[in-house]
Amino acid sequence: MTPVELAPAFFLAVVVILLTCRLVVLVAGRFGQPPVVGEMIAGVMLGPSLFGLIAPGISAHVFPPELKPVLYVAGQIGLVTLMFAAGYEFRAHAGRGLAGTAVAVSSAGVGIPLVLGAGLTVVAHGHVGIFVDGVSVWVTAAFVGVALAITAFPMLARIITERGLAGSRFGSLSLASGATDDAVAWIMLAGVLSVASGKVEPVLKAVGGSVLFVAVLFLLGRRLLAWIVTRPGLGADTRILFSVATLFCAAWFTDIIGLYSVFGAFCVGMAMPRAEASERLVRTIQSVTQVVFVPMFFTYSGLNTRFDVFADPSVTAFGTVAVVLAVVGKFGGCWAAARLRGEPASVAVRVGALMNARGLMQLIALNIGLAAGIVSEELFAALVLVALVTTVMTVPVLSLLDRRDARSRPTEEAHEGEEPVATLN
16 A cells, blocks of 8 residues: 555544444443453454454455554554653652562562463473464463563553552552563563574663663653753743653664663653653643554554464463463462562452553563564464453452452441450359
8 A cells, every 4th residue: 555545544444443442441431441451352353353253344444454554653652651651650659668579579470470371381382373383482481471470560550540549558569569570571571582583682782771771861861851841931832842752762762672662661751750740741741642542552452363263272271271370370479479578468469459460561562572473373362361351350359359348347347346245154
């Protein structure tokens, strides 16, 4: 397709994407699910698993193959601004005295799912058709392990903020643990891609580049961002322009070193000064991109998801076991680590529930693996299933815990108000 042909195709696709996502988000909201869950489901519905199956001709017209790279780039704009806001929220609510517990929770939340996912993949080798020819089983195993180790930090931050939990112990602990978790996971993903390419340069570039990036951002970038926010005489449009330029520069650099744009965007959000003007900037930058561009990423992921691969019983079994191990490893591991660090049971179980969601971040990793040629369609679908199930279960589990605590509170208060009964011997 020529650019002249591609432009109207893009506009038509965007209309279909936005309306479908809004409809599914409204339906999902009736079941207490956050918008990101509805957008994930809508993305899968617009792919070959539903829309392409029911109306293949119309689907091919609305989403021609040439359009997929455009949707990917547009989706990246949404992801970058989403992670920018997540980084800003993290800095606002990280709190103090969490470092040791956050590291312990993050370590368990990465290490246990990593081992379980890699072990499952090695066992499945030769029995399940999820492997790409020419890709080492160990590379595939490492990738699956990393995919299960990822936490949906943007969704976690959104749930905590929307529920007014940012100042709570488990909210702050989850934010700190989730940020650490994902930073480690991205570095591990860069290592997997480095091994897959057979070269050591990518991982060295990722590690060295990340150190350089963080140093420059927090030595010079913070001053630049403070100047943008507080400089007298700068108009609102100019502040937005400079902020977006800084954000996209960070996204560009972390993309070329192999840590990907979301990591740079998150760090820029963390570096933003705490001020009312900063909050306005973050809200303004995120408002349109969140509504318009993020759904394009979910649709791009949905176009790469084929649930018809589950017609193979072995793939279905693999996906089911992967879901179970993902929940046991992340939910159970984070809960156990928090308890071992002395956190109350009510805090530990909520941290486990929030950290268990994979959502958006796992989809990003899957698309990276697919683009690198180390993930097959079958493995992609199985891990999308993991992302969907672990994300969908988060809010219901939190609501269940809240109801349980609400029921137990009156009982405890009644017991506290009872007079001791004397007994006669």
